[in-house]
Amino acid sequence: MTVKEVVEKMGLTVFSGEKGLDKEVLGGYTSDLLSDVMGHAKEGQIWVSLQTHKNVMAVAGLKDLAAIVLVKGLKPEEDTIAVSNEEGVPVLGTTEQCFEFTGKLYALINN
Amino acid sequence: MVIPFRGDLHNHTFLSPCGDIEMTPRFIINTAKERGYTIIGISDHNSTRQCEEIYHLGQEEGVLVLCGSEICTKEEVHCLAFVDGFYKLGQLQEYLTKYLPPIPNIPDKFGYQFWVNREEEIVGEEEFLLISALEQSIDEVEKFVHSLGGIFIPAHIDKSKYSVLSQLGFIPFDLEVDSLEVSKRCDLQSFVAENKYLTRYNYIHSSDAHYPEDFAKTACDFYLESLSFSEIKKALRGEDGRYVKIL
Numbered sequence: 001m002t003v004k005e006v007v008e009k010m011g012l013t014v015f016s017g018e019k020g021l022d023k024e025v026l027g028g029y030t031s032d033l034l035s036d037v038m039g040h041a042k043e044g045q046i047w048v049s050l051q052t053h054k055n056v057m058a059v060a061g062l063k064d065l066a067a068i069v070l071v072k073g074l075k076p077e078e079d080t081i082a083v084s085n086e087e088g089v090p091v092l093g094t095t096e097q098c099f100e101f102t103g104k105l106y107a108l109i110n111n
Numbered sequence: 112m113v114i115p116f117r118g119d120l121h122n123h124t125f126l127s128p129c130g131d132i133e134m135t136p137r138f139i140i141n142t143a144k145e146r147g148y149t150i151i152g153i154s155d156h157n158s159t160r161q162c163e164e165i166y167h168l169g170q171e172e173g174v175l176v177l178c179g180s181e182i183c184t185k186e187e188v189h190c191l192a193f194v195d196g197f198y199k200l201g202q203l204q205e206y207l208t209k210y211l212p213p214i215p216n217i218p219d220k221f222g223y224q225f226w227v228n229r230e231e232e233i234v235g236e237e238e239f240l241l242i243s244a245l246e247q248s249i250d251e252v253e254k255f256v257h258s259l260g261g262i263f264i265p266a267h268i269d270k271s272k273y274s275v276l277s278q279l280g281f282i283p284f285d286l287e288v289d290s291l292e293v294s295k296r297c298d299l300q301s302f303v304a305e306n307k308y309l310t311r312y313n314y315i316h317s318s319d320a321h322y323p324e325d326f327a328k329t330a331c332d333f334y335l336e337s338l339s340f341s342e343i344k345k346a347l348r349g350e351d352g353r354y355v356k357i358l
Contacts, residue, residue, distance in 0.1 A: 035280050
């Protein structure tokens with residue numbers, strides 16, 4: 001499944017990084033601690049978080065993540081969008097909270 | 112010529128919900144003086160309201176009190192912020208009040224949030240929970256503190272909770288810090304050796320005292336020409352021959 005298909009099936013907002021929408025999604029990781037994501041997320045995962053700081057982009061790039069989903073209607077900061085567009089790592093958004101969204105994403109990816 | 116002044120910039124008082132009832136103005140200044148500290152930072156969580164009384168008491172006893180707060184940013188990164196003079200302290204307090212979420216404190220669960228005078232009489236109470244995160248990013252807090260000419264120091268960066276490294280993975284490259292703080296038990300040399308990009312920063316270590324038994328037991332020597340806010344800021348930044356030595 002590609003990031004684009006996840007966007008369509010989950011009704012997500014695409015804030016930035018459209019270049020990366022064709023990337024393959026290999027799983028998901030939910031965490032708000034960037035140090036934890038650096039240590040434990042795996043390549044190709046979609047990262048679900050409420051952190052909007054531009055450091056999320058550096059971590060996503062470092063770990064080769066497929067995309068980032070911001071929950072609860074949160075929006076990325078401007079410099080986050082700029083890095084996302086440069087690196088082609090999509091920043092997506094949902095109005096759902098972390099628990100609900102992660103549950104639905106898990107079901108989608110594992111079916 | 113620079114001479115050393117002993118200091119510890121990170122101390123909580125009774126005002127912090129987690130601060131011990133004995134962390135009063137008189138205790139702090141008397142103990143600092145007894146142990147040869149001439150610089151004491153007062154950094155309660157998201158509030159500056161206990162600073163002024165301790166500052167005045169410090170003036171009488173020859174201890175320079177740096178007035179400020181340990182601010183919790185929206186990423187839940189703890190940062191020390193200090194400003195010079197009561198006008199700017201008022202501006203810092205207004206900023207904290209504006210962006211602290213209005214979540215009422217429950218003293219039975221979190222602890223009391225009173226500030227006191229030198230006679231240890233209660234002067235006021237912070238109504239909202241001080242250990243919440245401010246609705247401001249670390250970058251916004253840094254810019255605001257520096258707009259007041261203040262000192263901005265990410266706190267206990269070696270810790271796995273509430274530190275810039277735990278919350279944001281690494282220090283944002285464009286974040287203007289005056290120094291970085293490590294906790295009192297941190298082996299700074301090996302910490303920096305494991306994180307090579309951190310060698311370009313200046314460091315302090317502090318007690319982060321919440322209890323009397325931890326107070327004035329962790330020190331840095333500030334090498335200054337005279338005892339003032341601006342000299343301390345230069346030492347933190349390593350400017351004009353001023354510097355900080357971790358003891």
